[in-house]
Amino acid sequence: MPSPRRLRIAHLYADEMNIYGDRGNLLTLRKRAEWRGIAVDVTAIGRDSAPELDAFDLLFWGGGQDRDQQLVFADLTVNKAEGIRAAVARGAVVLAVCGGYQLLGNYYVTADGQKLPGLGLLDTYTVPGPRRNIGNVLIDAGRLGITPPTLVGFENHSGKTYLGPGLQPLGRVIRGTGNNGEDGTEGVAAGNVFGTYLHGSLLPKNPQLADLLLARALGETLAPLDSTVELAAHAMVAARVLR
Ligand code: GLN
Numbered sequence: 001m002p003s004p005r006r007l008r009i010a011h012l013y014a015d016e017m018n019i020y021g022d023r024g025n026l027l028t029l030r031k032r033a034e035w036r037g038i039a040v041d042v043t044a045i046g047r048d049s050a051p052e053l054d055a056f057d058l059l060f061w062g063g064g065q066d067r068d069q070q071l072v073f074a075d076l077t078v079n080k081a082e083g084i085r086a087a088v089a090r091g092a093v094v095l096a097v098c099g100g101y102q103l104l105g106n107y108y109v110t111a112d113g114q115k116l117p118g119l120g121l122l123d124t125y126t127v128p129g130p131r132r133n134i135g136n137v138l139i140d141a142g143r144l145g146i147t148p149p150t151l152v153g154f155e156n157h158s159g160k161t162y163l164g165p166g167l168q169p170l171g172r173v174i175r176g177t178g179n180n181g182e183d184g185t186e187g188v189a190a191g192n193v194f195g196t197y198l199h200g201s202l203l204p205k206n207p208q209l210a211d212l213l214l215a216r217a218l219g220e221t222l223a224p225l226d227s228t229v230e231l232a233a234h235a236m237v238a239a240r241v242l243r
Helices: 024-034 066-089 099-104 207-218 228-242
Strands: 006-012 039-045 058-061 093-097 107-109 115-117 124-140 150-163 171-175 188-190 193-196
Touching: 006 024, 006 207, 024 039, 024 058, 024 207, 058 099, 058 207, 066 093, 066 099, 066 115, 093 099, 093 207, 099 150, 099 193, 124 228, 150 228, 171 228, 207 228
Parallel strands: 006 039, 006 058, 058 093, 093 193, 107 124
Antiparallel strands: 107 115, 124 150, 124 171, 188 193
């Protein structure tokens, strides 16, 4: 008999970094897995522990204010770096939003000039911009092979992120700022590691991305779900942003 299917999710810094409803991403992943008969465990991972992160299929890391990022960066390099690297090497999926995305890279300079070393998992860096970028975002992420090819979300950040050579963005900005407001890129998609500025939450209105993450994390093709309601929400936001 095949073993029961189970998805193990780690919620990194669940208490310290979770703003603009980022937790909704976990609800979406859980429900879309459970609707397909896949059991889901979500484990909140905090500071001051060095858990075996390579036991997880998917790592989720939400956004945070500079203050929150200052709270976790030291713990990150001491207690989590090795585990996250091991998980990624084993093929685990990472989804990091805004503040989490910024700390996946080489460093993040806060709005008041403090340079926080990041995980160095990706060749990116983030520096403060002259203003906060706040508003709805529409991007074209067609290179991921998703349908529809657009992603909708909400950004609120002052950091400007730059991708090193050889890194591909999650998508191209149609409306909004994205990584830095200069090169038209939004987020990053490097193997199974995804970073983005899109809150919203991101996944409830982008079910096609949720399913891509689930399929990669489980290593299998998923049965389709009726996503009429989710895609109607997606289309409504996309139309509003384009107005
Ligand atoms: N503190 C970071 C910035 O302002 C990230 C903010 C966020 O996660 N929304 O750029």
